[in-house]
Each structure stands twice: as structure tokens, then as C-alpha cells.
Amino acid sequence: MRIGELAERAGVTVKAVRYYETLGLIVPDRLPNGYRDYGDEHVRAVDEIRQLAGVGIAPSRATPFIECLDTGHVHSDECPGSLAAYRNGIAELDQAIAALTSRRTMLTQRLEESASRGFDGVPTTPAADYTSLPSGLPRPEDDGAADHLPGIRMPSLHLPTSDGAGVTLAELGPGRTVVYLYPLTGRPGVDLPDGWDAIPGARGCSTEACDFRDHFEDLRAAGVDAVYGLSSQTVDYQREVVERLQLPFAMISDPQHLLAEGLGLPTFEAGGMRLYSRLTLIVRDGTIEHVFYPIFPPNTHARQVLGWLSEHPS
Structure with missing residues (x-):
């Protein structure tokens, strides 16, 4: 031919x-x-x-x-x-991914450092208040993405925490542990992804953290041994959130979404990032006892958890 x-x-x-x-x-x-x-x-x-x-x-x-x-x-x-x-192709991809990951980490650190600095003599607009919820937020619907979770064992993952200690999820202990997953926490001076308020269940991470902070002792009194927040943000980012919001508990960092892969958790895309959908796990003796999903409104969710604990005493 x-x-x-x-x-x-x-x-x-x-x-x-x-x-x-x-x-x-x-x-x-x-x-x-x-x-x-x-x-x-x-x-x-x-x-x-x-x-x-x-x-x-x-x-x-x-x-x-x-x-x-x-x-x-x-x-x-x-x-x-x-x-x-x-094998050669995979090795080259691994090198490229490592280089890009390193660059992204450095850029993220510089962004966070820059956003947290003041600029003398430069007029600024008031920062958005991420500790309160605007009206008219869309309510997330239950799509069944968490129906499979009750009764599943937590995977043997060791993830870093904001206090530097780290935590192994399969070894949370025989008592009850509350692990609330959230997309990302807003920081003053740093814009949230475009259209953030239009995504059902996205807005309200800081208000949710504050609600768990304000009811932390109540949760302990209700039989909860530990509380953790978990997102895909970096440890440094979460450490700043813990300090700024004065949280009495540590945040877990999972930037590679290892828990999502291990448990089949729901995630979504926004601003070029893969983020965790908002849900809360009640873990007892390494097994998921109960799941809250979807969660709305987030600023009263800790009280919702307290209500369930009172109805299901340990």
C-alpha cells in the first residue's frame, strides 16, 4: 500500500x-x-x-x-x-512529580507567609469574616457516598498532625474519637476558590472548628476521648488555624488523600484542588461506629454530635 x-x-x-x-x-x-x-x-x-x-x-x-x-x-x-x-518512563514521571510537588510546597509556603504579613502604608480592604456564615448557602444533599462507612475498620495510616505528634488512625483507642473532615479553612487575607459559597457544603470550616472548640469540654464529658479535624491542607497551614482559632485539639493533615482512598470517602474539586467533602466519623475501638453526612449547617455541628452522643451513651 x-x-x-x-x-x-x-x-x-x-x-x-x-x-x-x-x-x-x-x-x-x-x-x-x-x-x-x-x-x-x-x-x-x-x-x-x-x-x-x-x-x-x-x-x-x-x-x-x-x-x-x-x-x-x-x-x-x-x-x-x-x-x-x-520502568524508565515511570522513574522519569516520579522525578517530575517530586519536583513539581516540591515547587508547589514552596509556593504554598510563600503564599501563606505573604498573606500573613502586614503591608505598611498600603491600604487594604477588610478581610472576609470566615467565622460566620452568610445567608442563602445551598444545602448539600445526601448522595449516599457515606452509606458504606459504618462498621468499617479504620486503615493503618499514620498521618501528621498540627501538634507534631502524628496519629495512627487504626490505633485511636477503645474509647470514642470524633474525626471531622472538612474541605479547607479560610484564612484572613487569602481568597477562597471562586464560587466557593455556591458549592453545597463547602463554606463554614472555621465556624465548624469554633463550634467544636466551644463544646470540646462538653464532648469530653459525653465520653469522647479525642477530637480531630482532618483536611488535605498542609500541617503548617493547619497549625496556624489551631493557633489563630485557639483550638484545644489537633488537626490532621492528609494532602495525598490517603484516608479517602482507604475508605472510599467523597471528595470534590474546587480551585484546581481536590478537597474532602464535609463529614464526621465517630470511631470506637478502631471501627467506625457512626457517620454524619451530609452536614448542614456546619456552625452547629458539634451540638449535633453531642445530641447523638446523649442518645447513644457509651
Whole structure:
């Protein structure tokens, strides 16, 4: 077949086929008149190169896969050279992810430091009050995303906390522990994601924390051994929140959403971030005893937890 037919059958451009030839991936036969002649094996090779490019393996690194096909293998990744190419690609991705994560951490730290500094001589607008709730917030609906949680054991995850101690979730103790999950806490001078108030259940993290603060001793009296807040924000961010709001309990940091993956917890996207949906776990002897989901309004949620504790004494 001619090069145009090959390109059409393989779903690429003629220019791409020419490029693969320069890399030595495609070697056509020659007709007596000097024209290139391609066969079905070339269609398969081009299709394989295109699929490899879709998972991040550039044509310049596709040689081991094509050679594997040329030796008669059914699949291009059945040879040692192909597996090595996979490993190299994964290693490069790991390096890129680590570099980007490091950059993001540094940028986040600089943002937080900058937002917490004053600017002499520069007029500022009043910061939003994140300790009260505006009217008209949408009420979240129960989508069943937490129905599976009661009775499940907490995973063996050790996560950092704002007090530097860390906590192993599977070892919270035989008594009751309250772990309330929230999206993110607003900080004075730092804008929340666009459209934040329009997301059902998003607004109100600071008010929820304050309600748990104000009823902390009541919770202890009702048989709760420990209270934790948990979000995907950094430890440094949460440490500032604990200090600013004078919380008598520590916050758990889970920026990689390990608990969400371990328990199948609901999350949502906002401002380019993956955030925890608001819910509260009552954990007893390492097992989830009760779940509050959805939660509304958050500024009275600690009192809701107290009501359930009074109805279900330990």
C-alpha cells in the first residue's frame, strides 16, 4: 500500500509516518519503480507507536516495542527491553512529580507567609469574616457516598498532625474519637476558590472548628476521648488555624488523600484542588461506629454530635 493509505488506516498523518521512518521504526519495502510499499505489519507498528505516545512514551523511545513485534510477539511489551522502557518512563514521571510537588510546597509556603504579613502604608480592604456564615448557602444533599462507612475498620495510616505528634488512625483507642473532615479553612487575607459559597457544603470550616472548640469540654464529658479535624491542607497551614482559632485539639493533615482512598470517602474539586467533602466519623475501638453526612449547617455541628452522643451513651 502507499504511504497515504497507511497513514489513513493507522490514524496518523503522512508526516508522522515519515518521521517514524527517520527513527528506523518503519522500514518499507521498495517496488521496482522505487516507490515505498507498506504492508499490514507497518499499520500495526504505526498504531502501536501512536498508542505508546498516548501513555507518554515518545516515538524516539518506541524502538524496543517495535523490535518486540518484529520478533513475532503478539504484544509489543512482552520483551525485557519493553519492560525496561516502562520502568524508565515511570522513574522519569516520579522525578517530575517530586519536583513539581516540591515547587508547589514552596509556593504554598510563600503564599501563606505573604498573606500573613502586614503591608505598611498600603491600604487594604477588610478581610472576609470566615467565622460566620452568610445567608442563602445551598444545602448539600445526601448522595449516599457515606452509606458504606459504618462498621468499617479504620486503615493503618499514620498521618501528621498540627501538634507534631502524628496519629495512627487504626490505633485511636477503645474509647470514642470524633474525626471531622472538612474541605479547607479560610484564612484572613487569602481568597477562597471562586464560587466557593455556591458549592453545597463547602463554606463554614472555621465556624465548624469554633463550634467544636466551644463544646470540646462538653464532648469530653459525653465520653469522647479525642477530637480531630482532618483536611488535605498542609500541617503548617493547619497549625496556624489551631493557633489563630485557639483550638484545644489537633488537626490532621492528609494532602495525598490517603484516608479517602482507604475508605472510599467523597471528595470534590474546587480551585484546581481536590478537597474532602464535609463529614464526621465517630470511631470506637478502631471501627467506625457512626457517620454524619451530609452536614448542614456546619456552625452547629458539634451540638449535633453531642445530641447523638446523649442518645447513644457509651
